[in-house]
Amino acid sequence: MTQSASPIIEMSRTHPPLVSAVFDTEYRSAMQSVLSRYTPSEMVGAHRWMGTDADRRAGGVVTGHRLGSIPDAGRVIVTNGTQSAFNMLLGGLVGQGNVLAVESLTYPPILVLAQRFGFTPKGVEMDEEGVIPEALEALCRSDRPKALYLLPTLQNPTTATMSLGRRQAIVDVARRYDLQILEDDIYSLLPQDLPPPISALAPERSWYMLGVAKTIAAGMKIAYLVAPSAALGEAQFWPGVRATFWMAAPISAAVSTQMIETGGAKRIIDAVRQEMVTRHQIVRPLLSKTDFVTKDGALHVWIRLPQSAYASELAAAIRVQGVSVGTADPYVLPGEVVPQAIRIGIGHAKSQEELENATRIIAECHDDIVNAAR
Incomplete structure (x- = not known):
């Protein structure tokens, strides 16, 4: 043989x-706590939809570390990972026949979703800080995109990271051309001393996404989305808007909430860092x-x-x-x-x-x- x-x-x-020495202890403790508070039938007997009040408050705590203040829980939606959030947002905010501005090298699932929803992704030239504002403005003039999707921090795949000045310049263009901003901040919890997210500079038009896959564990499938307002968030995510898989698994949402409330999530992130x-x-x-x-x-x-x-x-x-x-x-x-x-x-x-x-x-x-x- x-x-x-x-x-x-x-x-x-x-x-x-x-980081098994830290993760295993924190995750096991959170799981045991959740199972001691709820019976299995209570836990999985129904969807948590956009998240329970506790889930959404926990998501506000996590996103608030980057946004500079804790958003109102009504603006927070708990999803089954960032890709699930895209699946809802891109169909609703961009839609068939329209244009989505993206980085010239962009997250591959965006290209798959473009075919599914019938919109056209258009690349914006990048430099060492990511999207170039003048290039974005030129695209806005020529193609009138409905929205901009980008990773301003540790861009995938180039690791480009925007300065505060660059982020403000992107906001200025978005406001001039009424662009919605889909900001993926998934890599932002490990570096130190980062500028604030673009969404903190333009909350009225930003959909801020922060998942745990790149800081806690890829398999947890939890991402928190902060909408510009509670009403706009419900318009995109309330049950029945579209048939999809965006809702977080109840046990994953509950364990994530427990770890955030007890500080376990922070201890895992510190160990990963x-x-x-x-x-x-x-x-x-x-x-x-x-x-x-x-x-x-x-x-x-x-x-x-x-x-x-x-x-x-x-x-x-x-x-x-x-x-x-x-x-x-x-x-x-x-x-x-x-x-x-x-x-x-x-x-x-x-x-x-x-x-x-x-x-x-x-x-x-x-x-x-x-x-x-x-």
Whole structure:
């Protein structure tokens, strides 16, 4: 019998590290507390729809850390992850035949939802801070988009992060052209000393999304959305608006609420943040010969290649050595040029040792491919 191949080291995903010593204790305690307060039939006997009052207050606490003040609970909607929130918002706020402005490299599910709902995503040129305000204004003049979707902090896949001045400039354009803003802030709880979200600068037109998948655990499937007002939130999310799967599982919502109320969520996030500090210390020196971009707190690294080298070839060579990485292809809008770059997730590796070994493989394969292309 032949020996099975070694498992692939997964570095194509931006999952947070597991921090089991902290997470397991906090999650188990929260689960036990929830089950002691409710019978199973009470817990799963009905949907929690937009969240119970306690769920929505807890979501207000989490989002308030970034928004600068705790939003009224009536504006908070508890969803089954960020993608579920998109599924409701994009159909309602953009709609068939209209245009959604997005970053020139955008979150891949947006492109799938564009086909589903019949709207057209249009890319806005980016620089090291993300969306360029002048480019957004030019698109507003030419295509009249209904809304703008963006990640101003640790943009996926480039890790671009907007300064306060850039965020204000984006708000100014949005107000001039009456753009709704869909702000995905999912990577924002790990870095320190960030500017406020765009939604804090323009709450009257912003739909602010903050999920737990990149800071607590990818499988929890909880995201909190803050609408411009309670009435607008209900118009998009009240039961029966559209048949979909956006409602959070009752047990997940209850456990998340419990961990927020007891401080367990903060303790997990603090542990993830500290682990990522160590992981950056491991990765950065090993990639010193590459043209890489990342930032403190980022779960991923963006490695740019010379145009003479091909990212697909590099990713394939790395895969042969037992490591999976991503390329820019899924983030590119139809008809646009694909940049030669790879994205590596540094949180998903099971241990620091596994991360170090995988990063060495990536660096060695990079040198081989780039040198051969010269």
